Amino acid sequence: xxxxxxxxxxxxxxxxxxxxxxxxxxxxxxxxxxxxxxxxxxxxxxxxxxxxxxxxxxxxxxxxxxxxxxxxxxxxxxxxxxxxxxxxxxxxxxxxxxxxxxxxxxxxxxxxxxxxxxxxxxxxxxxxxxxxxxxxxxxxxxxxxxxxxxxxxxxxxxxxxxxxxxxxxxxxxxxxxxxxxxxxxxxxxxxxxxxxxxxxxxxxxxxxxxxxxxxxxxxxxxxxxxxxxxxxxxxxxxxxxxxxxxxxxxxxxxxxxxxxxxxxxxxxxxxxxxxxxxxxxxxxxxxxxxxxxxxxxxxxxxxxxxxxxxxxxxxxxxxxxxxxxxxxxxx
Amino acid sequence: xxxxxxxxxxxxxxxxxxxxxxxxxxxxxxxxxxxxxxxxxxxxxxxxxxxxxxxxxxxxxxxxxxxxxxxxxxxxxxxxxxxxxxxxxxxxxxxxxxxxxxxxxxxxxxxxxxxxxxxxxxxxxxxxxxxxxxxxxxxxxxxxxxxxxxxxxxxxxxxxxxxxxxxxxxxxxxxxxxxxxxxxxxxxxxxxxxxxxxxxxxxxxxxxxxxxxxxxxxxxxxxxxxxxxxxxxxxxxxxxxxxxxxxxxxxxxxxxxxxxxxxxxxxxxxxxxxxxxxxxxxxxxxxxxxxxxxxxxxxxxxxxxxxxxxxxxxxxxxxxxxxxxxxxxxx
Numbered sequence: 001x002x003x004x005x006x007x008x009x010x011x012x013x014x015x016x017x018x019x020x021x022x023x024x025x026x027x028x029x030x031x032x033x034x035x036x037x038x039x040x041x042x043x044x045x046x047x048x049x050x051x052x053x054x055x056x057x058x059x060x061x062x063x064x065x066x067x068x069x070x071x072x073x074x075x076x077x078x079x080x081x082x083x084x085x086x087x088x089x090x091x092x093x094x095x096x097x098x099x100x101x102x103x104x105x106x107x108x109x110x111x112x113x114x115x116x117x118x119x120x121x122x123x124x125x126x127x128x129x130x131x132x133x134x135x136x137x138x139x140x141x142x143x144x145x146x147x148x149x150x151x152x153x154x155x156x157x158x159x160x161x162x163x164x165x166x167x168x169x170x171x172x173x174x175x176x177x178x179x180x181x182x183x184x185x186x187x188x189x190x191x192x193x194x195x196x197x198x199x200x201x202x203x204x205x206x207x208x209x210x211x212x213x214x215x216x217x218x219x220x221x222x223x224x225x226x227x228x229x230x231x232x233x234x235x236x237x238x239x240x241x242x243x244x245x246x247x248x249x250x251x252x253x254x255x256x257x258x259x260x261x262x263x264x265x266x267x268x269x270x271x272x273x274x275x276x277x278x279x280x281x282x283x284x285x286x287x288x289x290x291x292x293x294x295x296x297x298x299x300x301x302x303x304x305x306x307x308x309x310x311x312x313x314x315x316x317x318x319x320x321x322x323x324x325x326x327x328x329x330x331x
Numbered sequence: 332x333x334x335x336x337x338x339x340x341x342x343x344x345x346x347x348x349x350x351x352x353x354x355x356x357x358x359x360x361x362x363x364x365x366x367x368x369x370x371x372x373x374x375x376x377x378x379x380x381x382x383x384x385x386x387x388x389x390x391x392x393x394x395x396x397x398x399x400x401x402x403x404x405x406x407x408x409x410x411x412x413x414x415x416x417x418x419x420x421x422x423x424x425x426x427x428x429x430x431x432x433x434x435x436x437x438x439x440x441x442x443x444x445x446x447x448x449x450x451x452x453x454x455x456x457x458x459x460x461x462x463x464x465x466x467x468x469x470x471x472x473x474x475x476x477x478x479x480x481x482x483x484x485x486x487x488x489x490x491x492x493x494x495x496x497x498x499x500x501x502x503x504x505x506x507x508x509x510x511x512x513x514x515x516x517x518x519x520x521x522x523x524x525x526x527x528x529x530x531x532x533x534x535x536x537x538x539x540x541x542x543x544x545x546x547x548x549x550x551x552x553x554x555x556x557x558x559x560x561x562x563x564x565x566x567x568x569x570x571x572x573x574x575x576x577x578x579x580x581x582x583x584x585x586x587x588x589x590x591x592x593x594x595x596x597x598x599x600x601x602x603x604x605x606x607x608x609x610x611x612x613x614x615x616x617x618x619x620x621x622x623x624x625x626x627x628x629x630x631x632x633x634x635x636x637x638x639x640x641x642x643x644x645x646x647x648x649x650x651x652x653x654x655x656x657x658x659x660x661x662x
Contacts, residue, residue, distance in 0.1 A: 083419075109446075194429075200538070203384055320422075
């Protein structure tokens with residue numbers, strides 16, 4: 001298709017910390033038995049015990065390297081793409097790189113890109129555009145997220161929904177195959193900026209002046225407002241996205257939406273006439289892993305063989321900000 | 332030059348909060364009179380009173396828009412590029428956009444890029460590569476930094492060095508003029524990852540388990556180790572950066588190094604044979620403003636007429652991570 005770039009997903013990797021069943025969580029948070037799965041649609045999620053964002057990211061990245069039969073030195077650029085992080089300084093990309101086995105022996109650049117839940121999608125689009133087959137042959141994108149620390153156990157809606165985990169993808173400029181990056185875009189609708197926030201912990205509510213408070217330092221989601229906005233903006237975005245392409249959203253072989261929530265996914269499916277099995281997800285087994293949800297789902301369905309070379313794939317979703325975004329690729 | 336892209340800096344803007352003289356700071360922090368300027372080389376720095384990163388960024392961005400005679404709607408992509416931020420979620424780009432006058436009426440994408448002090452340089456390189464004169468005609472980069480909150484007043488070295496402030500730059504794909512993006516690169520040397528950190532406040536030292544402690548939540552710099560690493564890596568980086576160009580670093584008309592510190596800048600100047608006035612800086616009047624230092628300096632010297640169209644400019648520096656990076660442009 002017009003404007004397509006010869007970008008190939010060489011390999012993927014993932015790392016998941018300890019698995020927590022809905023039953024475990026219900027017992028831990030004194031939630032009535034069965035509530036968790038019924039309302040959140042999440043059977044299992046993973047929560048860190050000793051892991052950091054950096055460690056999970058490094059492990060996912062090393063798995064992707066191993067599968068590609070690459071050394072870290074074969075990578076030209078490392079992009080950390082997530083909404084959560086280990087330290088305010090330095091950037092999370094540097095942290096992930098430093099925890100990789102060959103991190104200290106290599107000098108590739110490491111930066112961090114944050115578009116909250118769309119961080120992976122945003123980083124993929126940027127990577128696909130800056131890969132040139134010359135100085136930029138291979139880019140490693142790592143999304144590593146810890147949401148379990150910033151959950152308010154009194155807020156069952158979020159406490160049961162989110163999970164931790166990491167996924168990594170190696171992208172390559174490769175003119176020899178049929179893999180392509182076709183199009184990417186994001187739109188940020190600022191009226192929704194306050195619909196999903198962790199308010200405390202940055203400069204606006206500086207820790208010295210604002211010690212830990214459950215509400216202030218936990219993820220707060222205006223669920224109904226978010227859903228209303230998503231319902232309106234997702235179809236507008238998709239119409240606009242596909243306007244100059246010769247196809248529609250439903251022509252994609254595979255659609256991986258951000259695993260936002262059970263209701264969010266239901267609304268997404270109701271908005272379009274998808275075919276059975278066309279939309280892939282991992283909400284049930286991983287929960288919402290912020291920016292790691294899309295690459296985790298991508299990884300699992302590549303591994304299972306359900307995503308095959310040549311498949312037209314749309315990775316898309318919404319994020320705090322409030323944004324809608326997506327990328328269309330041929331795997 | 333080979334590989335150059337027709338990228339033009341259309342306009343720049345800045346915002347500075349309240350000015351604090353070294354004398355004011357000495358009185359406030361009980362530092363001996365005269366110590367501040369003598370050791371840090373900083374006469375004035377600015378500290379926020381009521382401002383947030385978002386507000387300062389929005390103001391700098393609006394100044395750049397006004398000078399370009401642009402509406403926000405003329406911008407295709409907003410990149411926040413900084414090491415500090417208002418909220419853990421959403422990303423700082425969304426926050427800046429939402430605080431701009433036309434923020435709610437526009438749907439351009441807003442994301443955040445973090446490479447600590449090199450965030451602006453990293454964002455400029457990415458912007459220059461994704462601008463295409465078609466769907467991406469204009470990109471707004473905003474670096475807004477608050478360092479004054481995370482300073483440990485017992486650590487005179489950092490407490491006197493850092494300042495707050497914001498700068499914004501509009502980049503345009505423009506084939507009609509002589510402005511160019513020639514080259515950009517960054518190298519991350521992970522052995523130095525721990526030489527500059529704010530350890531507390533992210534997931535590694537989560538606020539619930541780690542309440543405010545001066546040391547943990549302040550910027551901590553292993554000054555001597557950083558300087559030793561910079562002394563070794565900057566010349567290596569520059570030699571490598573200029574190897575495939577027909578010129579050397581000292582051939583640039585204007586060199587804007589990150590305003591890291593008085594000693595850092597002295598070492599940088601000692602490493603190369605710069606001409607009088609070739610290296611521009613703002614350390615004396617703004618201190619080290621993290622990623623905002625380079626665009627603030629760029630802004631001021633464009634405003635003063637000392638940077639002129641056609642000038643070959645190198646913007647470069649080091650950042651926590653530890654990274655060395657730079658971009659070479661024709662203004």
